[in-house]
Amino acid sequence: MSCLMRCRHEPAPLKxxxxxxxxxxxxxxxxxxxxxxxxxxxxxxxxQKNNAGFGLGDWLTMLTTVVPGSVTRSFQSRVSIELTGTHTRGELVFGWMPYMLPEVTRNVTVIQELNSSMVNRVFQETFDPSSTQWRQTTSLR
Structure with a gap:
């Protein structure tokens, strides 16, 4: 439990x-x-009101799926959503140790770091195609 609380409150490494x-x-x-x-x-x-920065979680998730090379550091872990915990109900929990979450048999990839220059480039190509070689076509074949 102490690991869960500590890990939960650390700032996310993705920017x-x-x-x-x-x-x-x-x-x-x-x-x-x-x-x-x-x-x-x-x-x-x-x-901007809360000075919390701007997150692009959904877009970054799609990017890591479409451009796997954008991920520079990750690890595999067993995870689950805690449904009955007193302190973590509804939160993602990690099976850091072999005895934790023994009922979970599948792993997920937890992304720790992205290639920032690639993220910047693909973000601009996605939403500012005039700055790239991408051209809009008038018809699909």
């Missing part, structure tokens, strides 16, 4: 996109930039 990249992209007027602004506007207002 979000720098705000200036986000700002440079959302200041443009194209459809992708408008889409990014629309889906993140509320989150950005909350984060």
């Amino acid at each position: 979000s996109e720098p705000e200036e990249i986000y700002g440079n992209i959302t200041n443009k007027t194209g459809p992708l930039q408008k889409f990014l602004l629309d889906i993140t506007n509320h989150t950005m207002q909350c984060c």
Whole structure:
């Protein structure tokens, strides 16, 4: 339990996109930039108000699936969602030791670090294609 509490409260090692990249992209007027602004506007207002930074969890999760090379450090672990615990109900728990979570037989990959230059590049290619060689096609074949 002490490991659970300690691990839970440590700051996440993954860092979000720098705000200036986000700002440079959302200041443009194209459809992708408008889409990014629309889906993140509320989150950005909350984060700026609380000075908490800006997280791109869903986008980073998709990136690690589509571009596995973006992951520079990770480890395998057994995990579960604690449903009955007094202190951790509804939270992700790790089976750090062999005797922990013996009922869990599958592992998940826990990402510890991403290639930041690759994350920046792919983020810009995704939401600011005018700055890359990507071209929009008018029809699908």
